């Protein structure tokens with residue numbers, strides 16, 4: 425349900441000369457109170473990212489009424505007059521952060537309950553493809569956060585802590601440029617504006633929301649002063665190339681694995697590739713770290729421009745805490761390091777703990793059989809601190 429607010433429109437000319445209208449909402453017919461929840465969200469990226477567009481408080485389910493209402497009550501009634509034409513995406517149900525192919529962080533502790541393509545095996549640009557490669561995290565407090573248009577993402581079932589990397593932003597699904605779509609729902613499916621409502625009248629969002637961001641978080645525009653989340657590189661970065669001693673590859677058929685092909689492209693001008701093949705692993709490759717310190721390591725995989733065309737390479741990570749895994753849209757990536765999330769490791773070399781990828785991607789035959797290629801190259805491990813990682817948020 426949406427509380428409809430007949431606006432008393434007032435034309436306002438701002439300093440930039442842009443003409444838009446700001447409403448003075450009527451008094452609420454049913455005053456609504458915050459539900460007594462504590463703020464729980466942390467910034468889902470490193471550094472500072474711009475927001476464009478915001479959440480539309482009127483019909484935020486991609487419905488349209490030709491009106492865009494921002495968290496602070498600013499209201500645009502002429503869609504063609506919006507700044508850059510995109511600030512007021514009528515019906516937008518979340519926040520878009522301007523991000524290139526950059527790490528996406530869990531906004532709070534929780535469990536990844538949904539992951540993968542919004543429409544299975546579909547990555548093309550069409551409205552019904554929606555969020556593309558995406559993840560949803562259930563935070564156990566009645567709320568779920570969603571991360572859309574990703575290029576790599578942890579699979580479902582994994583527990584994450586606030587600030588832990590869960591994947592990489594991108595441009596998949598119904599998206600016309602690289603960004604992270606972030607939105608918040610409750611477990612009943614109601615959309616919430618995590619910035620709450622600071623307008624002078626009733627919150628047109630229903631049920632009413634409050635500011636969900638923790639104090640001091642950069643993404644928190646609810647008030648106060650915040651600083652960007654630093655990208656913590658704590659002590660060690662290790663690259664394992666596909667020609668190093670702690671890389672190996674094999675296959676079910678045994679040596680010499682004729683369908684592993686080499687190509688002189690990618691990191692250190694060398695990569696391996698093989699054809700994607702259904703759901704049974706026939707060919708696999710493995711990187712086994714040899715680390716100076718234990719901790720939580722963010723793992724990046726290098727995706728070359730050529731011979732890497734699978735839509736869902738499945739990287740598995742064997743850790744002291746159990747298995748983790750992530751999908752990577754190799755098709756949409758060219759000569760790029762992408763995060764597949766952060767995982768705990770012990771120090772030293774241990775053959776039980778490694779990163780493993782196979783030709784079994786599970787992609788459907790109509791688009792991939794015999795043609796899609798799994799391309800593998802170097803991986804990189806970046807220590808993000810101890811295994812119970814808490815992002816450092818500095819305040820002045």
Ligand SMILES: [Zn+2]
Nearest residue numbers: 518519520605
């Ligand atoms: Zn969006």
